[in-house]
Amino acid sequence: MSEHFSIGVIQTAITGDSDSTCDRYEHLIAETAKAGAQIICIQELCNSKYFCSVEDHRFFELAEAEDGPLVSRFRGLARSLSVALVIPFFERRAAGVYHNSAAVIDADGSLLGVYRKMHIPDDPLYYEKFYFTPGDIDPGYQVFKTKYGTVGVLICWDQWYPEAARITSLMGAEVLFYPTAIGWHPAEKEEFGQQQKSAWQTVQRSHAIANGIYVAAANRVGFEETENTDGLEFFGGSFICDPGGTMLAEASDKEEFLVARCERKAIEESRQLWPFLRDRRIDSYASIVKRWID
Numbered sequence: 001m002s003e004h005f006s007i008g009v010i011q012t013a014i015t016g017d018s019d020s021t022c023d024r025y026e027h028l029i030a031e032t033a034k035a036g037a038q039i040i041c042i043q044e045l046c047n048s049k050y051f052c053s054v055e056d057h058r059f060f061e062l063a064e065a066e067d068g069p070l071v072s073r074f075r076g077l078a079r080s081l082s083v084a085l086v087i088p089f090f091e092r093r094a095a096g097v098y099h100n101s102a103a104v105i106d107a108d109g110s111l112l113g114v115y116r117k118m119h120i121p122d123d124p125l126y127y128e129k130f131y132f133t134p135g136d137i138d139p140g141y142q143v144f145k146t147k148y149g150t151v152g153v154l155i156c157w158d159q160w161y162p163e164a165a166r167i168t169s170l171m172g173a174e175v176l177f178y179p180t181a182i183g184w185h186p187a188e189k190e191e192f193g194q195q196q197k198s199a200w201q202t203v204q205r206s207h208a209i210a211n212g213i214y215v216a217a218a219n220r221v222g223f224e225e226t227e228n229t230d231g232l233e234f235f236g237g238s239f240i241c242d243p244g245g246t247m248l249a250e251a252s253d254k255e256e257f258l259v260a261r262c263e264r265k266a267i268e269e270s271r272q273l274w275p276f277l278r279d280r281r282i283d284s285y286a287s288i289v290k291r292w293i294d
Contacts, residue, residue: 004263005148007175007214008037011238012255013222018047018062022070026077032257033081038107038148041086041177043220044156045100048090050181050234053125053226060131063092066114071103079109084146086153088179090131091116100132102153102179104144112144117155118164125185125232128157143171149262156180159204159217163288169211170277175262178204178217183224183234197235205245212270212277214262216240221253243270 010028014021025042032040045051047070051059064070070089078085084107091101091114100117116135120128141164143152152173158164159178168176182200184193201217208215221236238251240260249258271277287293 008032008040008259009218010042010257033083035259037259039084041218043218044088044179044181055130063090075109078105082107107147115153119157121157141167143173165207175214180219183232209245212243
């Protein structure tokens with residue numbers, strides 16, 4: 001493989017139906033590829049508004065299979081642009097079994113696999129347990145060997161768990177992609193908004209440092225209204241950082257795409273200078289599989 005590869009993330013607001021939203025993604029992906037990105041990730045549940053702010057059976061109609069029209073459309077785009085894509089979507093796996101998933105598509109249009117979100121939140125306006133089954137232990141965390149580089153994908157709430165980042169890194173990922181839909185409750189923004197955004201960035205940058213790996217987060221932007229709620233304001237702030245946690249690119253709160261070059265030697269050098277993987281005491285970690293230690 002080359003000594004380097006380039007990655008991109010895209011953030012946008014969802015304002016229309018699935019077809020018009022995907023038209024917008026096609027344009028943005030083409031622009032991101034034109035800017036040099038070889039592996040491109042878009043945001044969580046990419047083709048609809050964030051419906052999990054309410055519990056409503058109608059929204060199950062948005063789900064589709066991994067070989068459905070959404071993933072098929074982006075497989076064709078990946079092939080035409082010769083880029084690898086991470087496409088998060090609401091997956092219908094079987095009747096009554098739905099996942100918050102991400103399809104990883106190689107540059108020839110082949111579907112390398114689907115990652116299913118492992119950690120499912122249940123917070124005010126984030127009622128994801130109503131909709132999503134957690135990913136199975138097998139295959140669980142995964143890496144995908146694209147034409148340009150080996151990537152891991154973890155989705156939104158997964159980003160708060162160092163165990164997920166560590167396992168995926170140990171499997172050989174060179175970059176961790178975090179497609180995300182995170183925002184503020186309007187009543188909380190003034191008091192807690194900056195702290196919440198800072199914590200979101202900090203925990204993901206810490207995964208880059210602790211594992212000597214590139215990290216890229218793709219969030220959505222814009223205010224989304226939902227019936228009988230105050231809505232959610234998605235703050236964007238998508239970013240790419242290097243294995244030392246240094247920001248290579250950071251987005252605003254507007255529609256935007258980012259591109260950064262990843263040097264394979266930076267992974268090697270980071271792990272030599274900060275040999276966290278060398279010094280792991282794997283013989284002392286058995287208790288991590290317990291829910292609580294009395």
